[in-house]
Amino acid sequence: MFTVDNIQDIQDMARGAVLLGTGGGGDPYVGELFVAEQIKRGNYPTVVSCDEIADDAFVVSIAGIGAPTVIVEHLVSERSLRELLGRTEKFYGRKIDALISAEIGGANSMFPLALSAISGVPVLDADGIGRAVPQLEMTTFSIYGARATPSLLMDDSGNVVTIDAVSDAMAEELSRVVAGAMGAMAFMSVYPMSGEQTRRVAVQRTLTHTLEIGRCIREARETSGDIFADLVACLGSRDGRTAKILFDGKIADVVHETRDSWHWGMATIQSLDGSDDECTIEIRNEFIVARVNGKTVTVVPDLVTILDRESGEPLTAEMLAYGQRVKVLGYAADPMLRLPDSLKVLGPRCFGVDEDFRPIETL
């Protein structure tokens, strides 16, 4: 158990969350600002490991849902977060013992911390995917037997919708349209779980991982070290998961398109060394597959991240622009995401990529 008691830590965590967001998940910036303000006032979020809670503890995910383009500008209201907590406890008919991120990648890393800061309810050092994914039914929570609903959505005006769906895919569909009607963004409490269940279905130690990642990039930057060498070493120290710099270059083209409510796109990166080498990255909300000269080098559920070549700052898909100098990073997913049951839901074909999953270390 620890408290997040300085602003640098929350900034580091947000930076790490963007890296794990693999281009998607929404920018955690407004959430980071909210938590930083709370830290200034002495309201510190508390983080506990899943081993520290009781089997029958009541755990709920607190998440934002909606368009990333809206989430990035939607300020977090203290009143709304408090109201969400109160309504959620009333709805489930019991006190919440711990909060958890549904996905650690992107904005949803911050909202449980924000609520923890103002309520004192701790956040678990774990989440439902260890990266970002576009749909509720793609979390390890759903894959390994927890249920997204009954869930509760609310907006800043005070509209409240509860959902009890027959499947998490239907929960996703209903939540998405409700968030749309609520102004393209809503806050939700979702995945009610016991402590015992959380230990089984969550990806562990991911909140501390955001801190390690963000801190590593910042410190390497401050000490003029080799940011990317340090980062690869830091990521590699995580259960021996492989991390590699896949490409170094300049963004030559970015195409964005909204199709079936997904953010589809393609980034093309050209080598800086004068060769014809080219890296292409397909976007389906997240960066799904990286190919160098047409050959796959990292594919979902392994992580593809694009970072600024000078500062090492990880970039979201919306931030990509022609001419940016970037490095492309590949990173093995948590082992839980590579299990057969996970790959049925998270494999490349689930994102419209017509190939089998192959681990980054074999590519």
Added chain:
Amino acid sequence: MFTVDNIQDIQDMARGAVLLGTGGGGDPYVGELFVAEQIKRGNYPTVVSCDEIADDAFVVSIAGIGAPTVIVEHLVSERSLRELLGRTEKFYGRKIDALISAEIGGANSMFPLALSAISGVPVLDADGIGRAVPQLEMTTFSIYGARATPSLLMDDSGNVVTIDAVSDAMAEELSRVVAGAMGAMAFMSVYPMSGEQTRRVAVQRTLTHTLEIGRCIREARETSGDIFADLVACLGSRDGRTAKILFDGKIADVVHETRDSWHWGMATIQSLDGSDDECTIEIRNEFIVARVNGKTVTVVPDLVTILDRESGEPLTAEMLAYGQRVKVLGYAADPMLRLPDSLKVLGPRCFGVDEDFRPIETL
């Protein structure tokens, strides 16, 4: 209090409901079939007047919501209706004493009768508008102080969504998108009210009015009487409300368009007598305004209905087709709809028609 114990009565009621639906509200046909089947089995819907229930009786509307094109084909499931009743009583935490139509025009006339037949819960001889309107916040329930939410939506798969909205307009928006995600149609329980409140905010005796209207048309048809003369007399006997045949002709053109989720359209009817006389009817889900040679002859909230010229069968907007021989009927709305507070929500401008309301009897 009476029971609907023969099939002819439910057929008459459905016919009357189409007339009061003024082209919209969805075809009550599948609901009529369901109730007819129940009557065959000896399960009769019970109808009671608002005066027969206690002040503290608990009254709820049972309604279908969604695309009329889907409602007309979506068979009514006995299991789903029972489940809706059970879930609704659990949700509100009390037994329902009476059901009520949210709108008597169209399909929503039938669903409370269907549930009454299988559950024994009586239906009130009243509704929330005395005709059809496209949005929840346009009912007299909403206008005179009842609230649409908390409400409950469910589909045949068992997905359940509850809505607690800050306004009935927002309840409408949320219900609409949820119904969309549920397959373009859902059943809902909405407008929880007390018996005392229902007496104040409902349009009274509208279920018996559907029966009078449908029976009048059928009997005039069977006796080879003058259907339209009889119908005008029948309607006129209702609190002295004016009814008139506005036009007699042939449909020369119908335009349909879906715009902002509304069914926009225009029907043009030419005279059969060889003159250049022409009647145009604007459609915004319902028939909103009838004009003869450009001059308004009936405008919302007064009722405009189109009927088959031979059989007197009222037609929904979807049924209109080139070449049909029709008569156009204008009918004064219930006095409650013409009060100043009603006209703020139900006047022509609320439907995009740039004129003030003028009662049919002055036109």
